[in-house]
Amino acid sequence: MKLGFIGLGIMGAPMAGHLLAGGHEVFAFSRSGVPAAVVAQGAQACASPAEVAQKADIIFTMVPDTPHVADVLFGANGVAQGISTGKTVVDMSSISPIATKEFAAKINALSCDYLDAPVSGGEVGAKAASLTIMVGGSEATFNKVQPLFALMGKNITLIGDNGSGQTCKVANQIVVALNIEAVGEALLFAAKAGADPAKVRQALMGGLATSRILELHGERMIKRTFNPGFRIELHQKDLNLALEGAKAMGLSLPNTASTQQLMSSCVAHGGAGWDHSGLVRALEIAANFQISPTPANPSAV
Amino acid sequence: MKLGFIGLGIMGAPMAGHLLAGGHEVFAFSRSGVPAAVVAQGAQACASPAEVAQKADIIFTMVPDTPHVADVLFGANGVAQGISTGKTVVDMSSISPIATKEFAAKINALSCDYLDAPVSGGEVGAKAASLTIMVGGSEATFNKVQPLFALMGKNITLIGDNGSGQTCKVANQIVVALNIEAVGEALLFAAKAGADPAKVRQALMGGLATSRILELHGERMIKRTFNPGFRIELHQKDLNLALEGAKAMGLSLPNTASTQQLMSSCVAHGGAGWDHSGLVRALEIAANFQISPTPANPSAV
Numbered sequence: 001m002k003l004g005f006i007g008l009g010i011m012g013a014p015m016a017g018h019l020l021a022g023g024h025e026v027f028a029f030s031r032s033g034v035p036a037a038v039v040a041q042g043a044q045a046c047a048s049p050a051e052v053a054q055k056a057d058i059i060f061t062m063v064p065d066t067p068h069v070a071d072v073l074f075g076a077n078g079v080a081q082g083i084s085t086g087k088t089v090v091d092m093s094s095i096s097p098i099a100t101k102e103f104a105a106k107i108n109a110l111s112c113d114y115l116d117a118p119v120s121g122g123e124v125g126a127k128a129a130s131l132t133i134m135v136g137g138s139e140a141t142f143n144k145v146q147p148l149f150a151l152m153g154k155n156i157t158l159i160g161d162n163g164s165g166q167t168c169k170v171a172n173q174i175v176v177a178l179n180i181e182a183v184g185e186a187l188l189f190a191a192k193a194g195a196d197p198a199k200v201r202q203a204l205m206g207g208l209a210t211s212r213i214l215e216l217h218g219e220r221m222i223k224r225t226f227n228p229g230f231r232i233e234l235h236q237k238d239l240n241l242a243l244e245g246a247k248a249m250g251l252s253l254p255n256t257a258s259t260q261q262l263m264s265s266c267v268a269h270g271g272a273g274w275d276h277s278g279l280v281r282a283l284e285i286a287a288n289f290q291i292s293p294t295p296a297n298p299s300a301v
Numbered sequence: 302m303k304l305g306f307i308g309l310g311i312m313g314a315p316m317a318g319h320l321l322a323g324g325h326e327v328f329a330f331s332r333s334g335v336p337a338a339v340v341a342q343g344a345q346a347c348a349s350p351a352e353v354a355q356k357a358d359i360i361f362t363m364v365p366d367t368p369h370v371a372d373v374l375f376g377a378n379g380v381a382q383g384i385s386t387g388k389t390v391v392d393m394s395s396i397s398p399i400a401t402k403e404f405a406a407k408i409n410a411l412s413c414d415y416l417d418a419p420v421s422g423g424e425v426g427a428k429a430a431s432l433t434i435m436v437g438g439s440e441a442t443f444n445k446v447q448p449l450f451a452l453m454g455k456n457i458t459l460i461g462d463n464g465s466g467q468t469c470k471v472a473n474q475i476v477v478a479l480n481i482e483a484v485g486e487a488l489l490f491a492a493k494a495g496a497d498p499a500k501v502r503q504a505l506m507g508g509l510a511t512s513r514i515l516e517l518h519g520e521r522m523i524k525r526t527f528n529p530g531f532r533i534e535l536h537q538k539d540l541n542l543a544l545e546g547a548k549a550m551g552l553s554l555p556n557t558a559s560t561q562q563l564m565s566s567c568v569a570h571g572g573a574g575w576d577h578s579g580l581v582r583a584l585e586i587a588a589n590f591q592i593s594p595t596p597a598n599p600s601a602v
Contacts (some may be wrong), residue, residue: 120510121508121509132507157507158500159496160497161495163494164494164496167496168491168496168504170490170491171488171490171491171501171505171510172504172505172509174483175483175515176510178482178483178487179479179480179483181556182479182483182556183476185479185554185556186472186473186476188552189471189547189552189554190469192551192552194461194465196460196465199458199459199460199465200468202458203458203469203473206458207456207513208421208477209421209472209477210513211480211512211514212508212509213509213512214476214512216509245490249494249588250588250590251489251490251584251590252588253489253584254562254563255479255486255559258555259556283552283553283554289552
């Protein structure tokens with residue numbers, strides 16, 4: 001198929017690579033230029049999102065935030081200026097569910113289809129083609145794009161109408177952030193009370209408290225490996241989407257709000273670029289106590 | 302061996318049953334009388350904790366809260382009045398780590414050993430002999446009691462000195478409560494935004510957000526099955542231990558504190574006896590919105 005890919009950063013580049021490896025033509029655009037490695041795999045670099053939309057039938061976008069999606073779709077030389085009847089836009093960025101519904105309506109008004117399809121799994125999942133993909137849109141469009149999703153991910157779910165994919169991603173990020181915070185509070189309590197946090201983590205893994213976060217991020221907290229991973233500043237963006245959405249919908253999300261504040265405290269201490277497991281640092285700084293000593297290796301905070 | 306068991310409620314009765322089934326003599330006392338079923342299994346009913354301590358070499362206690370442990374150990378006709386050199390007290394209740402250190406010191410002063418060995422896994426785990434057991438005390442005493450623990454549980458960990466078992470249990474209850482709250486916020490956000498919470502739960506189970514709580518309690522929230530399970534009023538007790546301990550140690554546990562407040566809101570709405578997954582009701586009441594409709598079956602809230 002003739003595919004387009006806009007946004008070839010640390011996520012987009014390997015994802016486009018999987019589409020190329022799947023035997024598809026890929027017309028590519030990236031604000032900072034199409035990476036040589038992706039061109040070497042066969043991607044054809046375009047001068048603008050509009051050119052991508054002219055040449056491809058299904059156009060993927062993978063850019064940092066809501067304004068970037070607005071810009072590549074509807075800005076100068078954007079997708080909307082090159083697209084024509086029957087084509088499909090698939091936004092795999094993690095952005096506002098509310099804005100997504102507007103974007104989908106505008107694309108639909110051009111007689112084109114739209115899917116929101118944000119992912120989780122990070123750079124590792126993008127490279128391994130093991131991303132979780134959460135999709136919003138019509139079932140017919142989902143079925144059409146599904147074989148392409150399958151080249152990039154493993155756990156692929158149609159959640160509902162446009163916006164539902166982004167909503168699901170926000171829900172995912174709420175759970176991940178709050179589970180990290182929970183493990184931080186628990187290990188801090190245990191360590192300060194004199195228990196070995198590694199043994200506590202091990203004991204908790206056997207029961208109701210077990211989670212992927214306890215396993216992965218709990219270990220990072222104990223071993224002090226706060227190099228990303230997933231950066232706190234990116235998770236802040238996601239919690240902002242949650243809190244903005246909650247305000248718009250009249251919801252109170254108390255622990256999402258307080259966890260966002262803890263992330264701000266991390267940023268105040270230079271931690272915007274820490275892995276999100278470094279959230280525990282905010283709790284530690286408040287308590288003037290560390291779960292475990294900082295090792296003498298340069299990757300630790 | 303000659304064992305004692307004090308406290309034969311919904312947890313203690315099946316636990317004592319496993320010790321009897323393991324071929325041990327069990328001398329039993331319960332405030333409300335030793336259940337006939339446990340006597341039928343061979344337990345010998347005693348008139349007081351002191352009598353249990355006279356007749357048994359290893360005395361287990363499984364009672365509701367810190368004051369009850371203080372009473373059965375050191376009150377009138379308590380264990381301390383019947384115990385003698387070389388015997389062992391194993392408190393499997395979930396109580397204060399700080400009080401536990403005092404209790405252990407007082408038992409040690411009688412030339413006896415003490416283990417704190419709280420459990421997780423609830424009534425189901427007690428009946429199935431699959432409890433997680435978190436132990437504080439000396440390695441020698443742990444090794445002596447370990448074969449008896451193995452009759453009652455599966456994931457048995459010596460965490461550290463006396464109090465560490467209780468500390469680990471508190472850490473467990475922090476993670477469980479905060480993970481429930483996280484799932485509640487996420488599913489509420491998703492449902493209010495118009496996404497199907499069951500599909501969101503399914504999608505999240507594939508990735509970093511996955512947890513035992515998402516699996517079990519997420520489903521209870523969606524299906525509105527808030528019959529216990531583990532009652533909110535019991536989880537409140539555990540979070541109180543966390544917050545009292547945090548205050549004593551100079552820790553700030555912001556999400557434990559706010560989650561405790563949400564549990565209080567549940568109690569205000571008649572929910573002291575709801576399963577702890579019913580915590581989501583406090584978020585729903587605040588938002589004037591329910592994740593999913595209440596079904597027409599009587600077990601739902």
